[in-house]
Amino acid sequence: MKILIAPDSFKSSATSLEIATWLEIGIKSVIPRCETILTPIGDGGEGSLDAALHAGFTSTEYVVTGPTSKPVRARLGMKGDVALVELAQASGLSQLPSKVLAPMQATSYGTGELILHALDQGAQTVILAIGGSACTDAGAGALQALGAHIRDSSGHELPAGGAALAHVATLDVSTLDSRIASTHFILASDVTNPLIGEAGAAEVYSPQKGADSDQVKELAAAITHFASLAGSEHINAPGAGAAGGFGYMALTFLAAVHQSGIDTFLSIVDFESKLAGVDYVITGEGKFDSQSMRGKTPFGIYCVATASQIPVILVCGQAELNSSEDLRPGFKEIYTLNSFQPDISQCITNPRPIVEKIGQSIALSLRR
Structure with missing residues (x-):
C-alpha cells in the first residue's frame, strides 16, 4: 500500500510537516510495511515556507521590522533564483508581541525588507505568500522599505500603520529599488477581495486583526485616500484586498501576477508527479468549512487527486459543512x-x- 500524506498546517x-509525520507514525504502527510519501503543503498562508523548504528550498534568517515596528526574526526561502517571501514571517499575527492585536499601527515594512534580502540573494522570481497578515496598511510599509517615500503635508515620512494613510500628501516611487523592474513577482493568494468597498480589505479582514466598527471605517477611509494617490487601476483586481491591501501594492508597484495559492504550491512541490x-x-x-472549498489546500488536493481517480481522506481539527455544502461524500473518509x-x-x-490515533484509525480502516 502506498499513501501520499499532504496536509496544510x-x-x-502544528506545522504541516508535524501533522504529516504524526499521521505516518500512526499508520505504520498498524501497517509497518506501508509506503508513505510526506509532502507538506501550503496555500499562501502561514506554513507555506515550511512546505517550500521540504520541497528543496533553503532558508536564511534575518532580523527585520515586525508588525509593531519592533525587530523580529524572519526566514526567507530560496531555490536557485526563486525566492519565497512569506509575509507572516515578518508582518504576521504570529509576530505580534504577546499576541496583542494592533490593527491601526501594524505595518508590512518587514516584508519589504525580506523582499530586499531576496533581491540581494539574486532572486529573479519572488513568490509572495501573503496569508496571516497582522496589517491593514495597503502594503505601504513594504513599499517604504523598498525605497518609496510616502509623506504627509509637512513633508515628513509617514509613520507605520494603516491609520496613518489618511494623512498621505505625496507619494514618490521614483526611488524604488531598481532591481524590482526586472524581477517577476507572483502574488500567491486565494483571496479575491478588492481593495475597497463592502468586500474590501478593511471591511472584511481588519476585524480579524482587532479593529472595532469605528476603526474599520477609519481604515477603509485611509486606504481609499491612499489609493486615490497611488492609482485606481488595481483597486478592484482579484486579490487586491489580500493581506490588508498588500495585494494592491504588489499588483500596482511590483507588477505582480496573481495566482491561486494552492496551485502555486502544488507546482512548487511537484504534486502531480x-x-x-x-x-x-x-x-x-x-478547520474545514465553506472557505476550504474556495481554493484552500484540502479542496485543491481533492480536485487533483480525484482527477487521477485516487481516493482522498481528510483529516482536520473540526469540520463545519451545512447540507448545501455536500462535499463529504467526495472524500473517502473525514476524520476530525x-x-x-x-x-x-x-x-x-x-x-x-x-x-x-487518527493515523492508526485510517490504517485499520484501509487494512480492512
Missing part, C-alpha cells in the same frame, strides 16, 4: 480531531497523540 497548533502508484491521499487543515478529543483546547495545544 493546523493554524496555531508524486501521485504515481499512490493508492490513497491524505490531506487536511485545522474533536471527534477523538472533545476538548478543543487539547486538540490545539497537544494534537500529536490525537493525530497519531
Whole structure:
C-alpha cells in the first residue's frame, strides 16, 4: 500500500510537516510495511515556507521590522533564483508581541525588507505568500522599505500603520529599488477581495486583526485616500484586498501576477508527479468549512487527486459543512480531531497523540 500524506498546517497548533509525520507514525504502527510519501503543503498562508523548504528550498534568517515596528526574526526561502517571501514571517499575527492585536499601527515594512534580502540573494522570481497578515496598511510599509517615500503635508515620512494613510500628501516611487523592474513577482493568494468597498480589505479582514466598527471605517477611509494617490487601476483586481491591501501594492508597484495559492504550491512541490502508484491521499487543515472549498489546500488536493481517480481522506481539527455544502461524500473518509478529543483546547495545544490515533484509525480502516 502506498499513501501520499499532504496536509496544510493546523493554524496555531502544528506545522504541516508535524501533522504529516504524526499521521505516518500512526499508520505504520498498524501497517509497518506501508509506503508513505510526506509532502507538506501550503496555500499562501502561514506554513507555506515550511512546505517550500521540504520541497528543496533553503532558508536564511534575518532580523527585520515586525508588525509593531519592533525587530523580529524572519526566514526567507530560496531555490536557485526563486525566492519565497512569506509575509507572516515578518508582518504576521504570529509576530505580534504577546499576541496583542494592533490593527491601526501594524505595518508590512518587514516584508519589504525580506523582499530586499531576496533581491540581494539574486532572486529573479519572488513568490509572495501573503496569508496571516497582522496589517491593514495597503502594503505601504513594504513599499517604504523598498525605497518609496510616502509623506504627509509637512513633508515628513509617514509613520507605520494603516491609520496613518489618511494623512498621505505625496507619494514618490521614483526611488524604488531598481532591481524590482526586472524581477517577476507572483502574488500567491486565494483571496479575491478588492481593495475597497463592502468586500474590501478593511471591511472584511481588519476585524480579524482587532479593529472595532469605528476603526474599520477609519481604515477603509485611509486606504481609499491612499489609493486615490497611488492609482485606481488595481483597486478592484482579484486579490487586491489580500493581506490588508498588500495585494494592491504588489499588483500596482511590483507588477505582480496573481495566482491561486494552492496551485502555486502544488507546482512548487511537484504534486502531480508524486501521485504515481499512490493508492490513497491524505490531506487536511485545522478547520474545514465553506472557505476550504474556495481554493484552500484540502479542496485543491481533492480536485487533483480525484482527477487521477485516487481516493482522498481528510483529516482536520473540526469540520463545519451545512447540507448545501455536500462535499463529504467526495472524500473517502473525514476524520476530525474533536471527534477523538472533545476538548478543543487539547486538540490545539497537544494534537500529536490525537493525530497519531487518527493515523492508526485510517490504517485499520484501509487494512480492512
